[in-house]
Structure formats: structure tokens, C-alpha cells
Amino acid sequence: MTIPWRRLPFLFFLTLATFAFVYPLVWLVSASLKPRAQVFDNRLIPEVFQPSNYARVWDTAPVLRWLTNSLTVGFMAAATVTLSSALVAFGFAYFRFRGRNIAFGVLLSTMMLPGAVTMIPVYLIWNKLGMIDTQIPLWAQNMFGSAFYVFLLRQFFLGIPRELFEAARVDGCSYFGMFRRVAFPLCKPALVIVFVFEFKASWSDLMRPLIYLQTPEYFTMPRGLKQIIDAFALSGHYEWEIAVAASVIAVVPMIILFAFGQRYILDGVATTAQKG
């Protein structure tokens, strides 16, 4: 075996960087198993194992509810945005209709708009509809597609040879049939990317749950975690081991998602910049 001398310094620095990126998470898991007095020590293997921290999180907060809430909201947000964005993207990619270029230009320019500009009126809409303190405002907007995903999926649809659609037409396929039977199956990897991205975005979102949710029962995981931290600040009684254990609970589902969707996620990130 030859030692790759020229690569060795790079490998060394990359390993160092890996520590900086990964070690905090490892430390977090280890700290969540320590008693309060030892949370801060940087021992990797706890001196005293205290897995009961998790049981205490379970008792002090409706964590299971928060997890299922986050799962439900995340699934609804991701499923609706994937379907609607694919539909819209197919419309932009396949049909040559009047006003298409203008509409597409408008779509692209909405990506520049900071969420803050529409945040307040959108809140007032949901308020009027009596939807405050429900989870619907967290995902319902996704039924109408999202500019970034439309843009991304349109690129993929444009890559499908037009002849395939023509053949489907000749075989008597309707426009919607072309979308469902030809475009949709051929773009599965791209659709998975959109789904995973949106699921992750929804899972991490703090702002909207802060705005729309008041009852702790309805909280999503990040909102609940924030509540736990706030409670300490209020009481001045910092139970770090609880905060750490709750953080681990919020992170683990995302790590699982990453473990399964890793290839899609990394390829997706890489392509977004190239298409952009």
C-alpha cells in the first residue's frame, strides 16, 4: 500500500474540520445522558449515566405531541408543496401559452421578496379565518406551490425530451395524463429532493409556529424546545440536562432523514446552485 503523502496534509485538516462540524452533535448526545452538574464536562462517555433525563423531558413537556405535530405539519407541508409545485412547473415547462414569460418573470421575482413584507397581512388573513392557534397556517400556503421549487422542477421537466410527451399525446393521453404518467414518474429524484428540502425546512421553522401557535399542545418540536428554554430563563433555574435532551429529540429525526435521503439531499444542494 502506498501512502498518499501529498494528500496527507489535506486529510489532516479535513479531519480537524470534521471534528468541528460533528463533535458538537456527539457532545450533545453525550451531555443529554449526564446529570446536571456534569453537563458541561467534555467527557465523551458520561461518568454517571443518567438516561432518566429523557424520561423527565417526557414528563415535563408533551414531547410526543410536539413530535407528532412536527411530523404531521412537515408531511403536509412537503406533500402539498411537491405536488403543487410539480403541477405548476409542468405548466411552465411544457405549454407555450399567452403570457407565460411574464408569469414566469413574476414567479422568479417573488423569490426576491423577503417574507417580512407579506408576513403581517398573511397573519391578518388567517386571523380573519379564525385559524390562529391551529396548525393549518403552517402548511396551507404550500398548496399553491413555491417559486423556488417551481423553478427547480421546471428545469428538470425541460430536460425530458419533448418527443416523449408527443408520443403520449398520440396514444391518446390527456394533458393531465401526460403530467401524471410521463413527467411525474420521470422526475422522481427531483420530487424527492423537493419533498426532503421542504420537510426539513418545515421541521426547523421557528418563526411561523411562534406567530400562529399559542397552546403548548399544538406546538411543533422547535417551538416546544424554545418554550423549554424560555421556561428556564423565566424561573432562573437552568435545567441544562433537560434542554440538551430535548434538543437531541429535535435533531434525531432530521439525522434519520439525512441518513436515508443523503444522496438526494447532497445532489439537490449541488444542483440548486448550478440551475440558479
Next chain:
Amino acid sequence: MTTTVERAAAPGQAEPERRRRRPKRSPLTRREDRAGWMFIGPWVLGFLIFTAGPMIASLVLSFTDYQMIQAPRAVGLDNYRELFDDPRVLKSLSNTFVYAAMFVPLGTIFALVLALMLQRVGRAGGFFRTAFYLPEMTPAVAAGAMFLLLLNGQQGLVNKVLGWVGINGPNWTADPNWLKPSLAIVSLWTLGGTVVIYLAALNGVPRQLYEAAELDGAGPVTRFFRITVPMISGALFFTVITNTIASMQMFDQAYTMFYGPQQKAAASEESLVYMVYLFQNAFQFFKMGFASAMAWLLFVIILTITFLQVRIGNRYVYYHGER
């Protein structure tokens, strides 16, 4: 655009080639018009309800005093005047700029260095790439909570590590001077996405360019600045713009680490970023009109910065094929 290819006529329908007078649209194109708008219909609807309408509403609101209890009351330019009178607006704006000025350049440089090293190690790069991306999967609230502990002045891991090399670390999360660097550190931890983008761009640079340059006697530094940087300038440009826009709207980390419902005024103003103050005005002080004016100011600032970046970028960015 690839859609200019002539379309074959569907069976039973004559190609409407003969009468192509402009105003008269053939049944086929009319059907396509209808189908096209049907498909993009969901977006059109969503755009009208959740973007265009709210944009107008928020512009109107920005000229009113609206606390949600009574109907909005027109106040003319008062909210915009208050933007300049309220010292916390300017403070939060400068905090945001300082944070962005730390995070965007450092993030670009770190990510580029990591991507360059990743490219050099060949197949082992895949493992590191995955490892670097892992923090991106961490929800901002969890990352914030974690870094509150890691950056703790007395017992935090970061200061312990700094202690090993003889540096007496600051009180990151409590010392007003170190709050913004703390926020930048949290953001730098989630750098993996940028690294992945750069790596993809680096892998897209044709090898022959380097070989040709080497034959011509160009050293590694020349090759980096004359080939690598121009060839990936598109990716660099894209990430600088998106990271700048994201920095201007940073909220989650700052709010998690330094704010909460109970500390409306207590926390140090040094960590008050623009979106946190806007959020407080809108949903804690219920000054909806003023918050709308703040939102429009943010929009104008982001537009201006992006416009400047595009102007500068167009001079330097190389797009493969185009230009």
C-alpha cells in the same frame, strides 16, 4: 429555450400553418393557452392571495397606525419618520450588517478552502462532504440551544479548547461585544451547504485548462486565481448573494439564544437583529403599521444590496457558454 421546436400535429387536426394571422388564434393554441393557465393556476391563485394582495396590504398598513384592536388609522409618513427616530431600528440594522459582514466573507472563504481540500482527497471526499453537511440538518433552535452551552463563558467547551492553546476565551453569550461573533459562529457551523455547492462547481472545471496552464508554466497560485476562481465565479456569486439575503433576515438563532417572550427589553441590544425587532413590533407590541414600514425598509435594503452585487458581479462572473 428548447420549446421552439416545431410541434407535430396531433392526428385529426390539421396543422394551422396556413392561416397564421396574428389575431386569429387556432383552436390548438387556444387549447394550449387554457391548459397552460390551468396548470399554473394554483400558483396564480396563491400569488394573488398570499403575495400580491398582502404586498399591497402591507404597503397600505405601513401608512397607518394599527394595533389590531381598532381599525387602522391613517397616519401618513409617521411610521417612516419613526424608522429614523427610533434608535433601536438603526441599532438593529447596524447589528444585522455587522453580523452579515462577519458571516458572509468568512463563510465564503472557509467553505472555499474546505471545498478545495475536499477536491484534492479524491474518493475520501464523499465521507467528509456528508460530515460537513450534518449540521445543516440541525434545526436552528436546537443549534442555538447547543451553542448556548458550548459558548458558555465559564464552562463551555469552546473556551476549554481555547484554553488548551493558552487563549482566555471571552464570555461569548453574555459579553455584549461578543454576541454578534457568537451568532456568526453558529452560522459558520452550518456551512456545509455552501461547501457542497463549491465542490460541485470545482468538479465542473475542465481538467485540460489546468494541464494547459501548467504547460505554459503557471504556478499553483496563478492557476487558482486565473482558472479556478473565474471558472467557479458563478457559484461564488450565487452563494454570496443568497447568504447575504439570508443574513439580512436572520432570526432563528438570535431569537433562540437571546430573546423570548419574557425578555422584551432586558436582553442586550447588541444581539438585536433587524428581524427580531420587526417580529417584536409586529407580534409582541402589536405595532402592525410600524412593523410593516420596517418590512418595506428591509425590502428596499435587500433590493439595493442585491442590485449592487449583481452590478459588480456582472463585471467579473463568468457563465459557462453564455456571455
